Amino acid sequence: MSAPRRWLVLSVRDRSGTAHVSELLPEALRRLGGRGAAEDEEGGFVAYLPDLEEVESFVEEARREMESFTGTSSLDLSWRWQEHEEWEETWRRGFQPRRVTERLVVSPSWVDPKPGPGELVITLDPGVAFGTGEHPTTRGSLRLLDRVVEPGTRWADVGAGSGILAIALARLGASHVLAVEPDPLACTAAAENLSTNGVEAVVELLHAQATPDLLDRVGPFDGIASNIECGVILSLLGAYRRALAPEGELVVSGILHHEVEGFLQEARRLGLHLTDEDREEEWWSGHLRIQD
Numbered sequence: 001m002s003a004p005r006r007w008l009v010l011s012v013r014d015r016s017g018t019a020h021v022s023e024l025l026p027e028a029l030r031r032l033g034g035r036g037a038a039e040d041e042e043g044g045f046v047a048y049l050p051d052l053e054e055v056e057s058f059v060e061e062a063r064r065e066m067e068s069f070t071g072t073s074s075l076d077l078s079w080r081w082q083e084h085e086e087w088e089e090t091w092r093r094g095f096q097p098r099r100v101t102e103r104l105v106v107s108p109s110w111v112d113p114k115p116g117p118g119e120l121v122i123t124l125d126p127g128v129a130f131g132t133g134e135h136p137t138t139r140g141s142l143r144l145l146d147r148v149v150e151p152g153t154r155w156a157d158v159g160a161g162s163g164i165l166a167i168a169l170a171r172l173g174a175s176h177v178l179a180v181e182p183d184p185l186a187c188t189a190a191a192e193n194l195s196t197n198g199v200e201a202v203v204e205l206l207h208a209q210a211t212p213d214l215l216d217r218v219g220p221f222d223g224i225a226s227n228i229e230c231g232v233i234l235s236l237l238g239a240y241r242r243a244l245a246p247e248g249e250l251v252v253s254g255i256l257h258h259e260v261e262g263f264l265q266e267a268r269r270l271g272l273h274l275t276d277e278d279r280e281e282e283w284w285s286g287h288l289r290i291q292d
């Protein structure tokens, strides 16, 4: 599937200026399928959605969904079209090398990062897939994985997006990574990123939606990394537990602070216990281990 010819650029601003509403707006845009959600110069947020028909009714529905998600009725929405290449150029300009841990550095492909001793560089073209290192959930996952991954282990990256975590797993020494991603555009970007990083021999890309059935067939893994929204992780948590080897590690992200308690309760019920955690902005990431 090719990239859309043009993108719907959707902007949203909270008239009431309430801090916790503004914090939720990037996530509200992502839930609508928006990519590259970022703050604009006027204190609002903007995201890019693939070309669609009936834009007026879509924007009205988007307003209802975002107001329900943020619990406010004070959102101003506006939109415009942007040609595909113009958008990628805009994103390219804003995407710079970023050190995420002492070892892990994420760098765009048009910059030569000159790795220092012991540094592990993940080279990425942002394209249209989630996972550039610009989001707290990606960074939280990377920080935890850096402390967890043992060389020679077998991992799954469920919800691979751009492939950033799968590439990090390969750089950290995993011997095999199964990267599962249902979005065709993200898969195309991930395949390119795997090739740019020369990790195709280690990372196997599976274009599929992860379901309990699928996970039951592809394990066991020494570790699973999964940065998806909490509801999806919870629906797959039992299958993650079954797909893990006895000493298996689970690194999850995409969980909001208010969702953590419910998530950990379900994890404990399944014999998964928290050993490490990471917080950035409103996002929580966790490292869990099997303990019956």
Ligand SMILES: C[S@@+](CC[C@H](N)C(=O)[O-])C[C@H]1O[C@@H](n2cnc3c(N)ncnc32)[C@H](O)[C@@H]1O
Pocket: 130, 131, 132, 133, 137, 138, 141, 158, 159, 160, 161, 162, 163, 164, 165, 180, 181, 182, 183, 186, 208, 209, 210, 211, 227, 228, 229, 232, 254
């Ligand atoms: C938040 S992004 C994470 C991307 C990348 N792993 C990162 O950490 O930046 C979540 C990804 O999960 C994918 N996804 C959603 N539901 C899924 C499912 N049931 N199975 C596999 N992937 C899923 C989405 O298409 C999206 O690319």
